Amino acid sequence: MxxxxxxxxxxxxxxxxxxxxxxxxxxxxxxxxxxxxxxxxxxxxxxxxxxxxxxxxxxxxxxxxxxxxxxxxxxxxxxxxxxxxxxxxxxxxxxxxxxxxxxxxxxxxxxxxxxxxxxxxxxxxxxxxxxxxxxxxxxxxxxxxxxxxxxxxxxxxxxxxxxxxxxxxxxxxxxxxxxxxxxxxxxxxxxxxxxxxxxxxxxxxxxxxxxxxxxxxxEHKPLAETVAEFESIVQQAVARRSKILIPTFAVGRAQLMLYLLAIMFRNHKVAPFPVYIDSPMAIEATNICARHVDLYDDEFQALQQQKPLAEDMRTVRAVATTEESRRLNDISGPCVILAGSGMCTAGRILHHLKQNLWRPGTSVIFVGFQGRGTLGRTLIEGATSVNILGEPIAVKAQIHTMGGFSxxxxxxxxxxxxxxxxxxxxxxxxxxxxxxxxxxxxxxxxxxxxxxxxxxxxxxxxxx
Ligand SMILES: [Zn+2]
Missing domain, CATH: 3.60.15.10 (Ribonuclease Z/Hydroxyacylglutathione hydrolase-like)
Incomplete structure (x- = not known):
């Protein structure tokens, strides 16, 4: 053979x-x-x-x-x-x-x-x-x-x-x-x-x-450490009433972020605030995963038994159309916007970055690998100004990089x-x-x- x-x-x-x-x-x-x-x-x-x-x-x-x-x-x-x-x-x-x-x-x-x-x-x-x-x-x-x-x-x-x-x-x-x-x-x-x-x-x-x-x-950082780091960044951003942008892939990482936020709400680590899934693909991926909850681990099943996770996700909103996405420009924090692409090379995240990077009240949390030459990489490397959709944008937002979610x-x-x-x-x-x-x-x-x-x-x- x-x-x-x-x-x-x-x-x-x-x-x-x-x-x-x-x-x-x-x-x-x-x-x-x-x-x-x-x-x-x-x-x-x-x-x-x-x-x-x-x-x-x-x-x-x-x-x-x-x-x-x-x-x-x-x-x-x-x-x-x-x-x-x-x-x-x-x-x-x-x-x-x-x-x-x-x-x-x-x-x-x-x-x-x-x-x-x-x-x-x-x-x-x-x-x-x-x-x-x-x-x-x-x-x-x-x-x-x-x-x-x-x-x-x-x-x-x-x-x-x-x-x-x-x-x-x-x-x-x-x-x-x-x-x-x-x-x-x-x-x-x-x-x-x-x-x-x-x-x-x-x-x-x-x-x-x-x-x-x-x-x-x-080696990766232990996952428990990474989760604790994520929670602490979210808590600080919420205390500042930040608009929190999380550039994320639609499949896998987006669902993990929703889950971690739901657990934070359940455990009263932070009071529930609006979480927007601003990506038709992430919305559909989340629906597919919801149909296969039987594949998830014992901890997930135990939490689900205690109380359906959907109840912790009452503040999660699906943002399907570009018109609805544009309306997010007018809302104030605290809130989380999950949008793609994960490395900020395209997609709705670009519009949110353009509208919010120059505001000191914004937080951006990178939860995935940022490839060389991408806008995401430029931001985590500390650029003070970036070009987005043909316009120079000052970077005044807080930029957080988390490497542990591989x-x-x-x-x-x-x-x-x-x-x-x-x-x-x-x-x-x-x-x-x-x-x-x-x-x-x-x-x-x-x-x-x-x-x-x-x-x-x-x-x-x-x-x-
Ligand atoms: Zn793979």
């Missing part, structure tokens, strides 16, 4: 895609989008799959775009098989892929204008909303823990990865010519003790482990998760990390468990 790496392997973290071929069948684990500039765009176009008609099935670990974003390409290339995922992943992937198709159709207009000026031929859209609808019909829901036949000679078991609602690590048991191999795909691995989410499930053994290493060279396991958390399988001495393949992180993490595995790791490049194939 052969495993080919079609993304997230050359020292990058996007484009996750693993192609497994035996004499009897071929399957793909994840088919994610490359993200970050023109090179990624080219990779999405050129690294499409030649053998899609031969694919028996796709297994999807979770709904983030860098894991599911190229799936609609399969709709056009003759793929007829099922896509296995948890039900929550199917719903969230639908939301994320529809948004992606929309963003690409918009981007393409801009790109083609540029290409026309340069005398280059126009590009076709990567995929459309119709491709997304078509591929969504191929999804088959699987429950955590159940063994499901996915292709001739292959069975899969999805378990909770604790990374995002519905996220999974996948154990694939592959039989070829009487020989059986147990292959574990970590997907993106979450952290133990994350609020709401269950802890990542451990495996007892494996023949091969394909392991992510996003934070393979770093949805990915840190170094020791990755090692702990892998540790439960180490005694079976599996073959270790480290992917989904920048080269420095992969190398450092491979070093840790050698030191701790005496096991060598492979660090494949995109396009590499290994014989298992």
């Amino acid at each position: 052969k495993l080919t790496f079609l993304g997230a392997a050359s020292g990058e973290v996007t484009g996750s895609a693993y192609h497994l071929r035996t004499a009897e069948a071929e399957v793909m684990v994840d088919f994610g989008m490359f993200q970050g500039g023109r090179r990624a765009d080219t990779a999405n176009r050129t690294k499409a799959l030649r053998d899609a008609p031969g694919l028996a099935a796709v297994l999807l670990t979770h709904a983030h775009l860098d894991h599911c974003g190229r799936l609609p390409l399969l709709a056009r290339s003759g793929f007829k098989g099922p896509i296995f995922s948890t039900d929550a992943t199917r719903e969230i992937a639908g939301l994320i892929l529809r948004d992606s198709a929309h963003v690409q159709e918009q981007d393409l207009v801009r790109t083609n204008r540029r290409r026309e000026r340069a005398g280059e031929p126009a590009l076709d859209v990567l995929y459309t909303a119709a491709d997304v609808d078509s591929i969504l019909r191929s999804f088959r829901a699987v429950d955590y823990g159940r063994v499901v036949p996915v292709a001739p000679g292959m069975q899969a078991r999805f378990v909770d990865a604790g990374h995002l609602c519905g996220s999974a690590c996948i154990e694939l048991t592959v039989n070829e010519g009487g020989r059986t191999r147990r292959i574990i795909f970590s997907g993106d691995l979450g952290r133990a003790n994350t609020p709401m989410l269950r802890d990542p499930v451990h495996f007892s053994g494996a023949d091969v482990v394909v392991l992510e290493s996003t934070y393979g060279d770093r 949805a990915h396991a840190g170094q020791s958390e990755l090692l702990e998760w892998f540790g439960s399988m180490a005694a079976s001495r599996p073959r270790v393949i480290v992917t989904h990390g920048e080269e420095r992180a992969r190398e450092a993490f491979a070093g840790c595995i050698r030191e701790r468990f005496g096991l060598a790791s492979e660090r494949p490049q995109v396009g590499d194939t290994v014989e298992l």
Whole structure:
């Protein structure tokens, strides 16, 4: 059997895609989008799959775009098989892929204008909303823990990865010519003790482990410390009657913020104040997650038993239209506005920043990673003036940066998760990390468990 790496392997973290071929069948684990500039765009176009008609099935670990974003390409290339995922992943992937198709159709207009000026031929859209609808019909829901036949000679078991609602690590048991191999795909691995989410499930053994290493060279602050820090920033901002802006991704982080605020209200850490979800996508993601509360951890279930969390969220308002969003300009604090994008590169958060950054009474809380070159990064690095939507804006607001809310396991958390399988001495393949992180993490595995790791490049194939 052969495993080919079609993304997230050359020292990058996007484009996750693993192609497994035996004499009897071929399957793909994840088919994610490359993200970050023109090179990624080219990779999405050129690294499409030649053998899609031969694919028996796709297994999807979770709904983030860098894991599911190229799936609609399969709709056009003759793929007829099922896509296995948890039900929550199917719903969230639908939301994320529809948004992606929309963003690409918009981007393409801009790109083609540029290409026309340069005398280059126009590009076709990567995929459309119709491709997304078509591929969504191929999804088959699987429950955590159940063994499901996915292709001739292959069975899969999805378990909770604790990374995002519905996220999974996948154990694939592959039989070829009487020989059986147990292959574990970590997907993106979450952290133990994350609020709401269950802890990542451990495996007892494996023949091969394909392991992510996003934070393979770093540790995170303990989550309890991060939550306490968040609460204290919110309390201080509320005492100043601040308008609190939280730039956030619509899926995952936005729901975590709502949950933390609800708990603060319940525990009387702060008197309830208006919280605006100013993002149609975050509103829909919140509704999807609300339909899957059974996936959340014991602490969440206990709180929900005591009193429905909806009662703590009576001051939460969904802001659907841009007109309603504009009306938030006129309200005064204390209040929280959750809006995207998470790195302030686009979206409604830009308008709120433009209207409020110059006011000393404003607080901005960054709760996610801010990539180089983004407005978010410029702000956390202490700029005193920024350009927003073509206008110079003075920065008088209080800017708070919180680094501890990562949805990915840190170094020791990755090692702990892998540790439960180490005694079976599996073959270790480290992917989904920048080269420095992969190398450092491979070093840790050698030191701790005496096991060598492979660090494949995109396009590499290994014989298992
Ligand atoms: Zn992810």
